[in-house]
Amino acid sequence: MTNSEKWALWTLGVIVLTMVAYFTFVALLGSGPASQSVFALLALTSVPATSRRHLKGIGFDEREREISGKALLAGLRACWVVFIGLVMATGWVKGWDATLAIPVWMLCATIWWAAMLVLAVESVTTLVLYRKGSNA
Amino acid sequence: MPDDKSAIRNHIRRLRFEHGEMTQDELGKRVGATRHTIMALEAGKYFPSLLLAFRIARAFGAGVEQVFEFAEASGPGLSAS
Numbered sequence: 001m002t003n004s005e006k007w008a009l010w011t012l013g014v015i016v017l018t019m020v021a022y023f024t025f026v027a028l029l030g031s032g033p034a035s036q037s038v039f040a041l042l043a044l045t046s047v048p049a050t051s052r053r054h055l056k057g058i059g060f061d062e063r064e065r066e067i068s069g070k071a072l073l074a075g076l077r078a079c080w081v082v083f084i085g086l087v088m089a090t091g092w093v094k095g096w097d098a099t100l101a102i103p104v105w106m107l108c109a110t111i112w113w114a115a116m117l118v119l120a121v122e123s124v125t126t127l128v129l130y131r132k133g134s135n136a
Numbered sequence: 137m138p139d140d141k142s143a144i145r146n147h148i149r150r151l152r153f154e155h156g157e158m159t160q161d162e163l164g165k166r167v168g169a170t171r172h173t174i175m176a177l178e179a180g181k182y183f184p185s186l187l188l189a190f191r192i193a194r195a196f197g198a199g200v201e202q203v204f205e206f207a208e209a210s211g212p213g214l215s216a217s
Contacts, residue, residue: 002172061169063182130172133181 004064005130007048008071008123014044015120033105039112045119067129075122079114143207149178151196151203167191
């Protein structure tokens with residue numbers, strides 16, 4: 001298993017852990033600013049970057065870079081599609097002339113969820129491309 | 137539309153064994169790639185850049201066309217516009 005695949009699995013694990021913790025907090029504390037603290041768990045996604053390989057300064061070869069680029073692009077595309085969907089849905093449901101007022105914590109939570117979506121799609125795409133080949 | 141890349145084959149595995157049973161790891165270190173990338177190349181799951189193709193050929197002391205082969209089955213893929 002390559003380091004990129006290990007990173008992808010680790011990241012998926014962190015995302016699952018964060019989601020479980022989030023919904024647990026929401027169940028116990030209710031939906032609000034306090035529940036947002038669990039998003040700090042996402043910092044764990046940076047742990048593999050300080051792995052032994054990284055400290056040794058071993059770089060990625062062209063295939064790894066290609067897969068990494070494709071995976072990141074897939075993640076950003078997924079985020080873009082969801083963003084467009086949310087904008088359209090909000091417009092249709094609330095009406096295009098409606099005014100929305102949301103608390104800051106909700107805006108922050110939206111950004112955290114978007115980051116999780118990008119990371120999740122990036123991780124899954126990384127795993128798929130390593131299995132099927134980056135030319136798939 | 138047929139995928140032209142599927143028609144690219146390589147002889148890396150054979151050349152490795154002809155060069156003192158060179159391991160994938162050893163070849164990877166010589167050409168600046170990981171063992172996993174060499175495995176993917178041999179399995180036809182990845183097609184290298186021109187730079188890596190030249191490096192691999194150089195590692196075997198051969199030309200690129202001795203390592204990589206393009207089996208043109210259905211004529212050229214590009215047509216005049």
